[in-house]
Amino acid sequence: MSSTVEVAADRPAPVAGAWLHGVVRDADPAALAVIAGMDGAPVRAVSAAGLVAVVSTAPLDEYGEQPLRRNLEDLAWLERAARAHHGVVEALARRGPVVPARLATVHTDDERVAGSLAARRAELVATLDRLTGRGEWGVKGYLGPGVATASAEPVGAGGVGTAYLRRRRAQLTAREEGQQAATAAADAVHAALCELAVAGRRHAPQDRRLSGASTPMVLNGAYLVDLVALSGFTDLVDALGARHPEIRLELTGPWPAYSFVAERPEPALTVREPW
Amino acid sequence: MTSALAPSSADDPLAYRPVALVDLLDRVLATGVVISGDLTLAIADVDLVRISLRALVASVGALPPPEHAG
Numbered sequence: 013m014s015s016t017v018e019v020a021a022d023r024p025a026p027v028a029g030a031w032l033h034g035v036v037r038d039a040d041p042a043a044l045a046v047i048a049g050m051d052g053a054p055v056r057a058v059s060a061a062g063l064v065a066v067v068s069t070a071p072l073d074e075y076g077e078q079p080l081r082r083n084l085e086d087l088a089w090l091e092r093a094a095r096a097h098h099g100v101v102e103a104l105a106r107r108g109p110v111v112p113a114r115l116a117t118v119h120t121d122d123e124r125v126a127g128s129l130a131a132r133r134a135e136l137v138a139t140l141d142r143l144t145g146r147g148e149w150g151v152k153g154y155l156g157p158g159v160a161t162a163s164a165e166p167v168g169a170g171g172v173g174t175a176y177l178r179r180r181r182a183q184l185t186a187r188e189e190g191q192q193a194a195t196a197a198a199d200a201v202h203a204a205l206c207e208l209a210v211a212g213r214r215h216a217p218q219d220r221r222l223s224g225a226s227t228p229m230v231l232n233g234a235y236l237v238d239l240v241a242l243s244g245f246t247d248l249v250d251a252l253g254a255r256h257p258e259i260r261l262e263l264t265g266p267w268p269a270y271s272f273v274a275e276r277p278e279p280a281l282t283v284r285e286p287w
Numbered sequence: 288m289t290s291a292l293a294p295s296s297a298d299d300p301l302a303y304r305p306v307a308l309v310d311l312l313d314r315v316l317a318t319g320v321v322i323s324g325d326l327t328l329a330i331a332d333v334d335l336v337r338i339s340l341r342a343l344v345a346s347v348g349a350l351p352p353p354e355h356a357g
Contacts, residue, residue: 094308094315095311097315098311115316215313223309267314
């Protein structure tokens with residue numbers, strides 16, 4: 013399928029837009045001056061409605077609609093952009109709560125950034141409150157190394173008819189059972205982590221071609237955790253790893269709370285609100 | 288690129304550290320990295336833009352395999 017613009021935008025094109033990194037309650041201009049944005053230039057603040065949007069100046073010949081469509085399909089460009097954006101969001105997250113913007117949130121000018129701060133003020137303030145004192149952690153689960161994922165032994169060329177089929181069927185059954193056990197373990201781990209976390213959700217499992225993992229991923233969870241409960245959370249990850257040898261768990265983080273600011277939470281989102 | 292895709296670790300739970308690109312894309316693209324199909328981005332003020340991930344997948348496919356093919 014080729015790229016298509018779903019709704020054509022027809023308005024005069026300014027020279028540079030504003031790439032939104034995230035929204036914070038307030039920002040010290042001196043602190044922003046040392047944070048490198050999209051092209052290495054310092055980020056800047058757009059203030060409105062008692063909130064601060066942290067943006068990079070984004071020349072529209074690179075960050076406009078058409079160039080973005082092309083650039084986002086270029087892995088090297090995408091990685092540069094994702095890391096530059098993340099660098100800013102992470103720098104902000106070190107100083108306090110931040111509502112991270114999704115990659116490639118480009119406004120055509122600062123006035124529109126200010127306008128969206130004003131329009132979404134209540135929601136942004138509520139999200140900032142909800143994120144205060146909390147961080148996101150990732151827990152990935154892979155099929156354990158001992159679980160059969162494919163033909164464990166080469167099928168002998170000398171296998172005769174039914175013997176071959178029986179052996180092959182046994183291999184396939186073992187593989188299926190291993191995957192079912194790993195899937196059940198992933199569900200149990202996710203449920204247990206959600207009990208301790210403020211909120212949890214599952215991202216789609218990563219493709220092995222992208223992750224480079226040696227076995228398939230069965231859990232790609234993200235958890236919003238109170239910082240005061242952090243050691244309990246990491247202990248629980250260790251305990252769950254020991255309790256479920258059929259999967260191998262990997263902890264990543266802390267992350268800015270990317271996975272917990274969705275405007276329209278996906279059905280997979282499970283939230284246990286403290287109030 | 289291989290090093291960029293290397294898994295992050297968490298020896299010191301409170302330290303921010305270099306992250307694996309694939310983990311990062313899961314988050315900044317909000318929908319996770321799907322290997323096929325399209326990704327719809329809501330780019331502010333430019334309405335909805337549908338991004339084909341075919342080229343991205345092709346780029347990844349061109350990387351050396353992370354393990355022995357077999």
